[in-house]
Amino acid sequence: MHGRLKVRTTAEQQELKRQERTQKLNKFQAGFNRASQKRLNKEYDKESLLITGQLLAANPDVSTLWNYRREIIQHLLDVKPKEEAQLLCSEEQEFLEACLRVNPKSYGVWHHRSWLLNKMPTPDWKTELQLCNKFLEYDERNFHCWDYRRFVVKQSGVSAEEELEFTSDKISSNFSNYSSWYYRSKLLPVVHPSPDGSGRAAEDVLLKEFQLVQNAFFTDPNDQSAWFYHRWLLGKGEQKLEVDCLYVSLDPPKIIVRLTKPVKVGSNGVALSVSVQGKQLSNVHWQNSASSSLYGSLWVSFNMMYATY
Amino acid sequence: MGTAAKDVIDVQQPNNLLLDKHVEYICAYENKKDDYEYVMTEYLRMSGIYWCITAMDLMGHLHKMTAEDIIKVVKKCQHECGGVSPSEGHDPHLLYTLSAVQILCTYDALDVVDVDGLVLYVSALQQEDGSFVGDMWGEVDTRFSFCALACLALLHRLDAVDVEKAIEFVLSCKNFDGGFGTKPGSESHAGQIYCCLGVLAITGRLHEVDADLLGWWLCERQLPSGGLNGRPEKLPDVCYSWWVLSSLAMIGKLHWIDRDKLVSFILASQDEETGGFADRPGDLVDPFHTLFGLAGQSLLGERKLKEINPVFCMPQEVINRLDVHVQLL
Numbered sequence: 194m195h196g197r198l199k200v201r202t203t204a205e206q207q208e209l210k211r212q213e214r215t216q217k218l219n220k221f222q223a224g225f226n227r228a229s230q231k232r233l234n235k236e237y238d239k240e241s242l243l244i245t246g247q248l249l250a251a252n253p254d255v256s257t258l259w260n261y262r263r264e265i266i267q268h269l270l271d272v273k274p275k276e277e278a279q280l281l282c283s284e285e286q287e288f289l290e291a292c293l294r295v296n297p298k299s300y301g302v303w304h305h306r307s308w309l310l311n312k313m314p315t316p317d318w319k320t321e322l323q324l325c326n327k328f329l330e331y332d333e334r335n336f337h338c339w340d341y342r343r344f345v346v347k348q349s350g351v352s353a354e355e356e357l358e359f360t361s362d363k364i365s366s367n368f369s370n371y372s373s374w375y376y377r378s379k380l381l382p383v384v385h386p387s388p389d390g391s392g393r394a395a396e397d398v399l400l401k402e403f404q405l406v407q408n409a410f411f412t413d414p415n416d417q418s419a420w421f422y423h424r425w426l427l428g429k430g431e432q433k434l435e436v437d438c439l440y441v442s443l444d445p446p447k448i449i450v451r452l453t454k455p456v457k458v459g460s461n462g463v464a465l466s467v468s469v470q471g472k473q474l475s476n477v478h479w480q481n482s483a484s485s486s487l488y489g490s491l492w493v494s495f496n497m498m499y500a501t502y
Numbered sequence: 503m504g505t506a507a508k509d510v511i512d513v514q515q516p517n518n519l520l521l522d523k524h525v526e527y528i529c530a531y532e533n534k535k536d537d538y539e540y541v542m543t544e545y546l547r548m549s550g551i552y553w554c555i556t557a558m559d560l561m562g563h564l565h566k567m568t569a570e571d572i573i574k575v576v577k578k579c580q581h582e583c584g585g586v587s588p589s590e591g592h593d594p595h596l597l598y599t600l601s602a603v604q605i606l607c608t609y610d611a612l613d614v615v616d617v618d619g620l621v622l623y624v625s626a627l628q629q630e631d632g633s634f635v636g637d638m639w640g641e642v643d644t645r646f647s648f649c650a651l652a653c654l655a656l657l658h659r660l661d662a663v664d665v666e667k668a669i670e671f672v673l674s675c676k677n678f679d680g681g682f683g684t685k686p687g688s689e690s691h692a693g694q695i696y697c698c699l700g701v702l703a704i705t706g707r708l709h710e711v712d713a714d715l716l717g718w719w720l721c722e723r724q725l726p727s728g729g730l731n732g733r734p735e736k737l738p739d740v741c742y743s744w745w746v747l748s749s750l751a752m753i754g755k756l757h758w759i760d761r762d763k764l765v766s767f768i769l770a771s772q773d774e775e776t777g778g779f780a781d782r783p784g785d786l787v788d789p790f791h792t793l794f795g796l797a798g799q800s801l802l803g804e805r806k807l808k809e810i811n812p813v814f815c816m817p818q819e820v821i822n823r824l825d826v827h828v829q830l831l
Contacts, residue, residue, distance in 0.1 A: 195739065197786040199773065214538040221542065229591055255545040257592040260639060304641045334735070336689050343687050371734045375689045378678035417734040421719070425678040455709035485829040486706035 224248045225258075232261045237268035246288060253292055253299040263308060275314050282313040290324065297328055303337045307344050318349030333363065334372050353383040364409070371418035377402075378425060399426055434463070437490075446497035448477075455488040465492060467500075474500045508737050509725040510782050516772050519799065521806055523777030524792060525563045528554050531789055532567060539788070547589040548579060548598035552605050553793040559608060559817050560796050560807045569609055576602050577614045584619030585637070595637045596627060600649040603656050608820050617657060624650050625662040631674075632667030633685075643684045644675055648697035652814060655704045655826055665705055672701045673710055680716035692723060692732040696745040699752045703813045706829045708753060713831055717755035720746050728763030729782065739781045740771045740791045743798030748812035751801055754831035761802055768795050 202210070228244045245262045249255065266285065270278045286309065292302045310316045325342040328335060346356060357380045363373040381394040381402070388395065394402075403426055409419035432454050440449040448467060456463045458479045467474045477500045483489035494500075532554060534540055543550060551572055558564045579587045579602065585594030586602040599620060606612045627634050627650060634646040647668055654660045674686045675698060681690025682698035695716070702708045723730040723746045729738025730746045743764060750756045770783040771791070778787030779795030793815075800810040809818040813828045821828075 194788050194790055195781050195785075196737075197780075199780070199784060199786050218538050218541055225591075252542070252545075255592075256595065256637075257545065257587075260593050260637075263639065300641070300643075304639070308639065334733075336684070336691060340684060340688055343685075372689050375677065375679070379687055417722070421679050421734070424715075424718075428678075485827070486709065488707065488709050490709075 221248065221252065225255075228258065228261060232264070237265040241265045249301075250288075250292055250295070253296045253301050256301050259301050259305050263305070266309070266312070270312060279314045282309060285309055286320075293328065297332060297335055298337055300337065303341050307341060310345075310348070316348075318345055318351075321345040322349070322351065329363075333367070333370055336372065339372055339376065353380050356380055357384050364405070371421070374406075374418045374422045378422070402426055446494075446500075448494040448497070450479075450492045452490045452492070455483075455486075455490045457487050458492050462487075467494075469502075472502050474502060476500045508731075508735055510727045510729065510738060510784075515770060516774050517766060517769050519769060519804060519806060520772050520774065520777060521561055523772070523774070524557065524779075524796070525561055525566065525777070527773075527777030527787065527792065528558055528789065529566055544589045545592060546598075548576070548586060548601040548605070549588065550789055551575070552601040553789045555605060555608055556816060557789065557793040557796050559820075560793075560800055560810060562808065564608070569611075572605065573609060573611050573614055576605055580615050580619065584616060584621070584623030586615075586620070593637065594623070596624065596634065596646050596649045596653075597636065599624060600653045603653050604814070604816055607656050607824055608816065610823070612657070617659075621654065621657060621659045621662045624653050628663050628668065630667075632664060632669070632671030634668070644672060644682060644694050644697050644701075645684070647672055648700045651701050651704050655828075656814070656824060658824075658826070660704075668701065669705055669707055669710075672698045676711075679719045680712045681719055690719065690733060692720070692730075692742050692745040692749065695720070696749050699749050700813050703752050703828045703830060708829050708831050711753060713753040713755065717750065717753055717758055720750050721755065721758035724759055724764065728760065728765075728767035730759075730764065730767075737782065738767065740768055740779050740798070741781065741794040743768050744794035744801075744815065747798050747801050748815065751812040752830055756801070765799070765802055768798055771795060 224244055225248060228241065228248065231241050231244070242262070242265055245258050245265070249258050249262065252258070266281065269281055273281065286306070289302055289306045289309070292299070296302060310321065322342070322345055325338055325345060328338040329342070332338070345351070357377065360373040360377045360380065364370050381398060382392060385395045385398040387393045406419050406423045406426065409416055410423070434456065435453045436450055437453045438451040450465060458465050458481070465479055467477050477497070478495055479492045480495050481487065481489040482491040482493055531540070555564060555567050555572065558567055576586070578590055579598070581587060581594045583594060585596070586599040587594045588598045602615070603612075603620065606615065627637070627646070629635060629642065633642045634650045635642055636646045650663065651660065651668060654662060672682070675682045675684075675688065675694070677683060677690045679690050682694050683689050683691060684694055688694070699708070699711065702710060722734070723732070723742060725731060725738050727738055729740070730742040731738050732742045732745065747756065747759065750758060767783075768779070771779050771781070771785075772795070773780065773787045776787060778789070779791040780787045781791050796807060797810050797815055800807040801812060810816070811818045811821045811828070812830070814821060
């Protein structure tokens, strides 16, 4: 559905293409129907793997086929001894890698792989990390691969420091690396947390990042990733909740409060209290000026005539 | 010195909205049931139907589609578990459950399915951390958070899930650039941003977004050709005219885009011979890009089209009829 150029062809070429497609279509439908029949009969055998494999290699987005394939594999894992089960999984890994070479951006393939790795008797996470390295070499922006990498990192306990090192390598070899800079923004506060507990990265580390990103856009001013990262480095901290502006009217009695950020005022939210010359007013009720949400930054008092000391 | 930005070569034709051609295109598509494309996309048929009827409705030609047949198909695709499959012979999934609900809402025919079953199916997919999986096989993605909440909002059954937790999960996917990804720790992508903002709009929590920061990232999707891409250094694509534009609309920054240049890019992606829109000028058309091209045009104020709701990507009059309300900044 994406990136297919409309090419003008002769009537002859069109007829040839039509025939080719009819053949492909018939083959696919026959295969799909056969697989569906076997699934109905709860057949989880070599033939099922073969048919689903052939269909999925060319059509990795047909998730129903992946579902059936998982049922087959689960069954085989349940009945086979450990070594055979492990072998089955390795073969499945190879099959998936072949699928990825043709379709590196298929949700179905990547998801099936993570499902498989969770089922393997002895998963080799190092191999999985290598796979990610390889596919990120082909396409540094493949977010499916990055997500899979983060899954592998989490499952196998790769340290944030090592991952930070990886992003440094990627960025030094090619500055235009939005995905790597992005990953960095997540890793820095983990590897070098700010001592103030704000959740941001330590100040001195951010200053070093500043140097790094400046090098990037001085080398290539058109490199967008550096500019976005730069803005983040300069970013402000958390906005404090304060009264920004206050309006008081005596006749009719009314108070309008503008806060620095939207909150929910009331029983299970923020409490707004009014004191006049040291004496707190009670029975003051607040209404949100924004009607489409429970949250707002502008709150108006109502029924002030019932407020008392 | 410097990298050439990825973009399409300046194309200017066609430069007006070929409404009649698009009506022709969708009608023909619905009738070509033996066509290669049609059969090979059976695995997403329910969404395909939703794209087609919504496009027709926007153009004011919904009556040209065979409502009865479509409603029958939707009914047949609801499984015992309550979920809906893309087509007969396929497994149910949250994506197609939403598409089914959108179709039935458009036709005001929700009574043909087991609504309680739908609600049960959707709510059972919520995980402990508030996220949603797409089906029993466990894939987590913010797209599914949107599918779930949009579905339930249209059915007035948001009570069936833990909304607070759902919001918490979506917010945990917020990134340094103000955008959102598929899962916590994933890179920002216009499609995911649309989904996450959709969740926040449905639940009245758009103030949690840094609208200026995200608005900037989103309007930077516009390239010299006028088209929008989905994230930095990518080619423009008509479907992003929807994902990015509706996101900007939700956070009140629609005016941060050069409207005229975007309109000319979308119009240039039309096929004068067959009708329909492609992802970019010169490519092959399909119903997916046709809907989003039209939807984008509607958001940009094209008067020949019905007003579209930026959260649900459905005609606003349908949303009004359902009495569903969303927050927009």
